[in-house]
Amino acid sequence: MSSTLVLHHLNVSRSFRVLWLLEELGLKYEIKNYTRTPELAAPPELKNAHPLGKAPVLQDGDITLTESGAIVEYLIHKYGPQLQCPEEHYVDNLYFTHLAESTLGPTGSSKLIWQILPGRVPFFIRPIINAVGQRLIGLRLDPELTTLADLIEKQLTKSTSEFLVAEHLTSADFMIFWCIAFFEERMPTGSVGPKTKEYIQRMQERPAFKSAVEKGGPFK
Template identity: 40%
Template sequence: MLVLHHLENSRSQRIAWALEVIGVEYEVKTYLRTPDNLAPDTLKRIHPLGHAPVLQDGEITIAESGAILEFLADEYDPERRLKPEDKKSLRDYRYWLHFAEGSFMPLLVMMLLFRKIPKQPMPFFVRPVAKSICNRVVSSFIEPRLRDVLSLIEDHLTQNNWFAGDKLSAADMQMSFPIFAMSASMPLEGYPHIERWLVAVRKDAAYQRAVVQVGEFKVF
C-alpha cells in the first residue's frame, strides 16, 4: 500500500488530492510540527531533510511534490487522469507543474520571512528599523512580482478552465498550494478567473475527500 507522510499545514494536500483522483488505496501518516513550526525528528527518519510530502511505495521513497505527482501519473494512472495526452495540454501541464515551485513559491516564502522578521526577538530600538526595511522589501520588490505572477495566471485561466486545458490535471494540484496560500495572504477580487478556479477546486469531489484525509490549506 502507498503511504503518504503528511506534515500538518504542509504541501501534502495536493498529493492526497491526486491519490483520491486516481482512486488508489493509500495510508496517511500525519506528523505534528514542533513549537518552532519545524518537522519532528520522526519525519526526518523518513527523509533526511524532514520535508513533506513524502510518498513510500514499498522500497521506494519519493520526496518533492512534482516528482511524486509524476510518479503517480506514470505508475498508477492508466486512465490518464493526472497527465494530459495532447501536445498543447501536455506543454501547459509541464510548465505549470514546474512554475508552482520554481517561480511562485519562492516569492511567497520570501514574503512570509520578511513579515516574520520584525516579530522576532530584538532590541526595542532595532525593531522599527527592521520593520521599515522589511515592509519596503515586501512593497517594492515582492508584491509587484506577485502581482505579475497573478496576472499571468489570470490570463491563462481566462482562456482555460484548468491549468492544462479543459480537464483537471496534476498541474492544478501542484498550483493549488501557492494559490491557496496567496488567497489567504492578499485579496484576489481583481482576478475573477482565479477565483472561479478556486471555487471549482473546492467543489471537486476528490479534493473534498483529500481534505477529509489531511485537512484544508491553512498557511500564511
Template identity: 40%
Template sequence: MITVHHLNQSRSQRVLWALEELSLPYQIVLYQRDKTMMAPATLRKIHPLEKSPVLEDNGLILAESGAILEYLQETYDPGGQMKPQERELKLQYRFWLHYAEGSLMPLLLMKLVFASLGKPPVPFGLRTLGKVLGQGVEKAYLNRQLETHARFLESSLEKHRWFAGDHLSMADVQMSFPVFALLERGGIDNLPRLQNWKKNVEMRPAWQRAIQQGGPFEIPGGS
C-alpha cells in the first residue's frame, strides 16, 4: 500500500491528485502546520528534511514532489496516461516538471517572505522597517519578474488546453501549486487562460477526490 505523508495546504496536494488520476489505492498520514505555518518536527521521523510530501512504497521513501510524480508515472502508468508521447510535447513535459520548482516557486516564496516582513513573527519594533523593505523589493524586482512569468505562462496555454498538450499530464500536476500561488499572490490581472486552466483542474473528479481525502487546499500566506 502506498502511504503519503501529507501536510495540509502544501505541495503534497499534487501527490494526492496524481494518485487519484491514476486510480491507485493509498493511505494518508496527516500533519498540520504549526502557528508559524511550518511543518511539524514529527515529519523528521520520516525524512530528515522535515518536508512534505513524502511517499512510501514497497520499502522506498521518496521526497520532492517532482521526483515522486515521475516515479508514479514511470511505475504505475504503463499506458502513458499522464505523459505525452510526441517528442515535442515530451520536451515541454520535462520543461514544466523542472520549471515549476526551479524558476517559478522561488519567486513566489520570495514574494511571500517579503510581504510578511511587516507582520508577526517579525519583532514589533522592526515591522515598519520590514514593511518598507519588503515593499521596496517587491516593487523594484519581484513584481516585474512575476509579471514576466505570468505572461509567459499565459502564452504557453494559447495552443493547448494543458501545459504539455491537449491531455492532462504530470506536468499539470506539478504546475498546479505554483500556478494557484501565482493567481493568489501575484496581483496580476488579465490572465484568462491561466484562470481557465485552474477551473479545468478544479472540475476534475480526481482533484475533488484528492481534496476530500487531504482536506481543504489553500495557498499559505495568500493575500
C-alpha cells in the first residue's frame, strides 16, 4: 500500500519538527519542499495546500492538518504509540508541548521581527524603529526569553534520560527542540544553559534527524 501521508515542508521553519518526527517513526511519506522568498516569507503557492499559507501542512488521506503542535500530537496518536508519554510524565510533556508555540515561539519571533524590521523600513526612520525595538527587547522580550531558557535547563537537569521529559522522545522534544535550537543565537547571552546546549547537540546527532535535514534542508 502506498502511503497517504504528504508533508508540505518549508525550509528553515517549524515544519522541520514534523519532518523529523516522520523520520523517527519510519513512516512512508511524500515531501513537497517549498523555499522561502528573498524576504524570508513563505511562498504564495503554500496557500494551495492550506488557506493560511503556512508550513507545516500534513495531508493524510482526506485529512489536511496545520499547526505543528496539532500535527505532532496527531502523528503520535495515530502512528506512534511508542512515543506516547507515560502518565507519570504527562504534566511535563503537556506543559512543554504547549509552551513551545504559545509562549517561546511568539516571544522568539517577536524579537526576530524587531531585529529584522529596521532593515525593512526607509533608512531615515531606521534609527527610530531600531530604538523602539531595542527598548522592547531589553525591557520585555529578553527577560522573558531568559526565564524560558531557564525553565528548559531546569527540566533537562531534572530529566533522568537524554530526552526532555520521558525515557524516550515525546511530543515535547519535537516542539521545544525546534524553538530552542532555532532561537538559540538570538537568546540573551548566557541564557541557554549547558544541559540545553548538550541536548541541542545530541538531538542533531540522531540518524532520523540527519535524514530529515537531508530531505528538507537545514532546520535553522
